[in-house]
Amino acid sequence: MPRFSVIVPAYKVQAYLPECLDSVLSQSFPDLELIAVDDRSPDACGAIIDEYAARDTRVKPVHLAVNQGLGRARNAGLAEAAGDYLVFLDGDDTLTPDALRAVADRLKETGDPDVLVFDYARTYWDGTRVRNRLAAELTEQGPAPFRLEDRPGLLRVLMVAWNKAYRREFVTEHGFTFPPGYYEDTPWTFPVLLTAESLATLDRVCVHYRQRRRGSILGTTSRSHFDLFEQYDRVFAYVAERPELARWSPELFRRMVDHIAVVFTRRDRLPRGSHGEFLRRARAHCRRHRVPGARLRLRHGLVRFGLHRTFRALRLAAAVRRRALRAALRLARALRTGALRLHYGVQLRLPLRSDRAVFAAREGYGDPAALEEAFRTHAPRLRTAWVAPPGRAVPPGPRRLTPGTAAYWTALARSRYLVSDARFERRLRKRPGQVVVRALEGTPLGHAGLDLLERPAAARGLDFAELLRDADQWDYVLSGNRHATLTWERVLPGGYTTLEYGLPRNDVLQRATAADVARLRGSLGIPEGAVAVLYAPAHRDHRRTQQPLLDLERIVRRLGPRFVVLARAHAPAGSTRVIDVSGHPDLAELCLASDALLTDYAPVLFDYAGLDRPIVVHTEDWAAYEACRGAYFDLRRFPPGAVARSEDELIDIFASGHWRGSRSAQLRAAFRERFCPWDDGHAAERVVRRVVLGETEPPSAVPLADRTPAPSACARSPLATVPQPSEPVPVTESR
Incomplete structure (x- = not known):
């Protein structure tokens, strides 16, 4: 009996399925079976599944005779599962490396709960990844396992089947299955969480949830989105049959109205001309499942009473308000920018302060921090300041400067010494008498500067003209050895003087x-x-x-x-x-x-x-x-x-x-x-x-x-x- 049964339904995902299956089979925790269900997919999904089954005995192929939809395909996988725990994964998503090992460790740590909820991140076509915004609900602090009443916020986390691991005996004992139709996760997830005697959380991204540009089920315009009402009927019927769960009805009602509002407001879901009908169905649905005393927000009331035109009018008013606020913010930013530019121009005409030095580092502390300490030690008459955005730690000693403030521009305009390992500002105008000290990346092994002209992959986004304009402002460049000196002077040509004195950031290693x-x-x-x-x-x-x-x-x-x-x-x-x-x-x-x-x-x-x-x-x-x-x-x-x-x-x-x-x-x-x-x-x-x-x-x-x-x-x-x-x-x- 394997520890995990990973169930992957596949329908029209041939481009993504190999990556999905690889993400499961390459897990560092190998005690698993992979049940891949071909939902009579018209593309190559079935052939891909068979190829993987031929290569790895852990793959169990299941081929359905007719297309049955995502819910029924998962049920077919459930019927074949033999693992201690069930994990669902859609055919276009992937498990993160070491995800199952982390899940197994957390299950052992929390005494094998009925359900373990873990985190996910949305991944986009350009490589961007955005973690679930409700990740705080998955904190591992506090006792575990627990009951849902101890952590009711879990009901707010995305109601899907694939961000949880389920003890198979628990699922079998209560007869949980997936219904047909869209939003099949809803009448599965709510009853599972409400019924579980023991829950646990894992504060780790275990699934990458692919956000496809086209072709996803929920991104398809169809009347199948009306299935949402029948799915919530199933949820409330489950609760009605179990009086001990009645206390959850107000929260389920709020979740339902929120869900209806989301479907209604998404442009790509309901067919043109069906919005009025959808809201009328929503009104009838809300009346049927209304819970006395449930606290509702404005949009809940609009959905409940089926006020289609009012809902749209308020949405339009909200959109106009948002645009007006954005325009006002843009105007305020423009006025502030103009005022700061004027302030900077005035400061440039005032005398330099020979006893001032400004330091900044791209990340961490590095060479600038070591130099700032040395400035105060060997030239105590100097007053130092450190540039850092809000929230970033600064070394002890210097005064803090926040980028974009009047004090920041004053310091850049009037300080004699400017020390950094990155560019201060594109709008910086170096004055006669100012001294710019630049720390580079250290000793170069990989190509840098102008040598990247022939390396487009490594030079992605690098503005060479801007880089050389920045180099023209440098007075001194730090170097740790002859190799670095010769390389930097060739790939970043300028009129600066190279100080081949060693790298200040390494002084602490000797002291x-x-x-x-x-x-x-x-x-x-x-x-x-x-x-x-x-x-x-x-x-x-x-x-x-x-x-x-x-x-x-x-x-x-x-x-x-x-x-x-x-x-x-x-x-x-x-x-x-x-x-x-x-x-x-x-x-x-x-x-x-x-x-x-x-x-x-x-x-x-x-x-x-x-x-x-x-x-x-x-x-x-x-x-x-x-x-x-x-x-x-x-x-x-x-x-x-x-x-x-x-x-x-x-x-x-x-x-x-x-x-x-x-x-x-x-x-x-x-x-x-x-x-x-x-x-x-x-x-x-x-x-x-x-x-x-x-x-x-x-x-x-x-x-x-x-x-x-x-x-x-x-x-x-x-x-x-x-x-x-x-x-x-x-x-x-x-x-």
């Missing part, structure tokens, strides 16, 4: 102490004595979604309880040994907290090398990366440590101890010598002495042999001395 490392590890929840691996992959220009190439859960499972992963990428939900740090604002802190770096082509590998800690490079898709973006050198031939060309090879590198062996140390030493000549903890000081204090001969760098970067916690851990796997690791295992 931090063992106590700082211990504090950071504690704040991230890294277990005492564990080996923490920071996983920081590069952005893939050739991929629409940035899902990691590695199965992190599988990796930590194979390596045993000694290893944890700090993931700067999508992390599996519910994992205790894969810690999601993608939202952490300070990458340097993550570097300090980790014992090793696992990356591919991300710039962080050059920064991390200065720590003199192990680095493992995963180059499985090097050919695709090089073809799309291009590379300035072959990282596989000059790596900072061990190189893995597959996930199994990566597991073997960590399991065998090669990740921190002598060969890896030799490679890292050569890499540091080339790319970290200035990373000695004094880069920011050198920049300040040159830019602010005017010293033309900055202090020389501390030799590599004399540096003492922050110590790794792994070096003191007895568990890391013999890093053997918890079980034999066959390197030939297929993924």
